[in-house]
Amino acid sequence: MVGALRAFYWEIKMSIMGTIRYRFGVFSDIIVFSALLSAFLLSDSGKSYGSVYNYSNYKELLVIGYMAWMYAVSSISSISQIISGELRGGTFYKKYNSKYPLQLLLLGRLLASLLIESVVMIVLLLLAKLGWNVEVTFHPLIILAIIISTIGMYGIGMVVAGMTIFYKNVRSVIFLIQMGLLFVTDTLPVAEGILSISKIIPLTSCNLIIKYILAGQSYSHEFVLLCITAAGFLALGVLCFSCYLKKARKKGNLLFY
């Protein structure tokens, strides 16, 4: 147990040290996510939230939903990028033969990515405050909802990671998922019909919970749904990842990176 925690800690440490030495990646994230958020704020994208949730500060709803989306897309894309990078760099093989479960080591890498993402978010919150005068209220349950949603979305990330191992290049699939999530999970205003279907995605429940909490509405039903869908997606992710890994080991895909 101690050894596993030590390995987990070292995964985070190695990843953060590597990222700090490659600062451009963080700067480019800040630029891209800032530009996108600014575009949404400039175009008044979340205006309809005011009437839907009966909450005047609709920009706050937009910004905080955007944060939840950023964590979700990071947990989906990071793990796939990490695996494809490690397969190309030859470090995946050593991880695979380590004393600890591969999933634990990958989780350490993901956590490091999310920590770096948090730095990007702090910059975005400052930008929202200073540039757009949007102040975000953080409620403990909002943070909890974002954490649960991120764990559930990690399940989708594991499915994509499994596909990365087997099919190698799934960047366009990741891009489609990222953009799709932006438009169907109430990160940006979405039609009621789509919302009723997209509720099976943890990020949708998370976005609804955030808005209900800030608007002072009841959210308990959504919270239960969030926990169930997050657990379901996580289980699905672990299962799919194992299946794809086994298929790749059978076909020899791991050797041909």
Add this chain to the structure above:
Amino acid sequence: MMKVDNITKSYGNNTVLRGITYNFEKGNITTILAPNGSGKTTLLSIISGLLIPDSGTVHFYENWEPSDVCIVLAGEKNLYMKNTVLENLLYFGIIRGMKKREVTENIERFKDYLPFIGEAQSKLAEKLSYGQKRLLSIFSAIITNAKCIMIDEASEGLDMEYANILKILLRKSAEDRVIILASHDYDFVSKVSDRLIFLKDGKFIEEHGQLPLDLLKKRYMEIFNVDLGD
């Protein structure tokens, strides 16, 4: 100790391994010799668990587990390039269940044979030369507690000085483990190997103890019908 038992593997219609059975003994450096594309890497990958054979099994004895196997692939891979030499060494030891202190002790134990490691501990791996990266990746396996180390194209990209260092390192670290090499460097393998196995048509067709270089080259040319020159 470790045994591969009746291992067979095909990629589509191409069968690369046909019922390979062999006991790998502790304390021995065993080299598998064959031209490119003959299935050496496939066999190493099956032993390390990266590849599932069509049939056959890998048996581990004396409480050995699949995770006691460490594979070092060919090329300047196997390292985190944005991390320092020391971070890489500590990390690869720690994910194999070692404590930081144990890894440090092992680095100290071997570092006299590898002077650049001592000088370059705070250097980023990407700043090392090709040969240094190659040696570092092999060293990162040697200093762990892996009971079986498999190195694909062991001396690839190493000059004579580094190849000599590698020979010494492998000999020093082979005492209580299985070391399996796949290499084309006849000079290197003739000096470092305890057992030499020729792999042809998916089978181990011939096994020798230590062979002098001229005899090794002669047998290689005869078996694979190639001309290696002088």
